[in-house]
Amino acid sequence: MTDTRADRRAVPEEGPAGEGRGRPNRWKAVFVTLLVVGALGLVTWVLLGSRLLVVRHVEVSGAGLAPRDRIVAAAGIDLGTPMARLRTGAIGERVERLREVESAKIERNWPGTVRIVVRERVPVAVFTRDGRYHLVDRHGVTVADGESRPSGLPTLTVASPGPSDRATRAALAVLCGLPERLGGRLAEVEATGPETVTLHMKDGQTVVWGAAERAREKIRLLDAVRRTAAGRAVRTVDISSPEVLKTK
Structure with a gap:
């Protein structure tokens, strides 16, 4: 009869060895995930929480009948507001309430300038x-x-x-x-x-x-x-x- 104990000893046990090979891949996935989360957090902080990309200047173009100061006041843009948080649609609607303005377009000029482009009504x-x-x-x-x-x-x-x-x-x-x-x-x-x-x-x-x-x-x-x-x-x-x- 053949001694099967020697055969059993010759067969390698795959459990511990397989776990050893899989562990580096799991650590690599964890590292990549943490890197992505960190990058997203940094970008979010730069856009919304830091002082790097905030409104520093407000420009007006296309105005003739309406004074610039009145357009800026109607826009209601606070200096220091993060550029990414600006609700450009709502700002445009406020400017369009001025009787001289037919339409208004709000543009973000990074890193810190907001441009209000107005098209005024033409008297006929x-x-x-x-x-x-x-x-x-x-x-x-x-x-x-x-x-x-x-x-x-x-x-x-x-x-x-x-x-x-x-x-x-x-x-x-x-x-x-x-x-x-x-x-x-x-x-x-x-x-x-x-x-x-x-x-x-x-x-x-x-x-x-x-x-x-x-x-x-x-x-x-x-x-x-x-x-x-x-x-x-x-x-x-x-x-x-x-x-x-x-x-x-």
């Missing part, structure tokens, strides 16, 4: 109220007011000027749709309702425009009247219905 007409001149943009929003009348803007004549007033919106739609050759000769745009817009030109001519629709046809008609008049005074042009042109 002026109306008077309580002895003051109010400038309105294409939406009817008042962007500025003062005691002296600004030059270069036509007068807006409506009963209740404002962005929610239909007559205001119609008058401004007609005004903003005019080509420069006509818009530059406009003295006043008047509307008693959304379908009764009238233009008063600087040369004294009155243009009964009607509703804001079919602007291209009406512009072609008005150009044709001006060409064919050839120096003859046409005091009133009614293009409210393009199919039926009326002149006086």
